[in-house]
Amino acid sequence: MLRASLCVVTARKDRRLVGIGRAWGDGCFRAVIDDFVVVPPERGKNVGTRIVKMLLTRLATIEEVSLSTGLAMAPFYARLGFVLSRGAHMKRIAARSAQAARVNPRPGIGSAHDAGTA
Numbered sequence: 774m775l776r777a778s779l780c781v782v783t784a785r786k787d788r789r790l791v792g793i794g795r796a797w798g799d800g801c802f803r804a805v806i807d808d809f810v811v812v813p814p815e816r817g818k819n820v821g822t823r824i825v826k827m828l829l830t831r832l833a834t835i836e837e838v839s840l841s842t843g844l845a846m847a848p849f850y851a852r853l854g855f856v857l858s859r860g861a862h863m864k865r866i867a868a869r870s871a872q873a874a875r876v877n878p879r880p881g882i883g884s885a886h887d888a889g890t891a
């Protein structure tokens with residue numbers, strides 16, 4: 774997964790990994806920021822902001838950088854230049870993940886379980 778990424782940014786404290794973010798894409802027109810997380814004790818100290826800024830520097834030549842997030846996080850990303858995009862976010866879950874989708878159906882969102890009962 775990491776090897777297939779366009780770039781990976783890590784944050785370390787005393788050589789210990791405390792944060793990570795990566796981007797994948799076609800290396801030209803589209804990149805997606807994903808797997809962005811900071812360990813709880815280091816949150817709220819600007820580590821996450823620095824990770825995204827470093828990713829964006831590395832992705833400076835990419836036409837469109839996107840990410841999926843909850844609406845609550847929108848102000849955080851807006852400070853970094855992201856805008857909410859119009860339209861629905863759609864996904865298709867691979868068959869091998871269908872079991873997990875049945876165990877954890879997300880309320881209000883169509884799942885593999887719902888698809889079989891129409």
Ligand SMILES: CC(C)(COP(=O)(O)OP(=O)(O)OC[C@H]1O[C@@H](n2cnc3c(N)ncnc32)[C@H](O)[C@@H]1OP(=O)(O)O)[C@@H](O)C(=O)NCCC(=O)NCCS
Pocket residue numbers: 809810811812815816817818819820821822823841842843845846848849
């Ligand atoms: C999101 C995350 C990576 C931010 O890392 P961070 O080092 O705390 O980020 P910064 O210190 O640069 O910025 C902190 C700001 O992020 C925003 N923020 C963080 N988590 C938030 C949440 N769940 N909802 C809304 N805003 C949030 C707030 O504006 C916060 O400011 P505050 O500390 O004054 O409230 C970290 O909170 C995390 O790992 N969360 C769990 C995983 C996750 O949600 N990843 C992002 C998926 S899109």
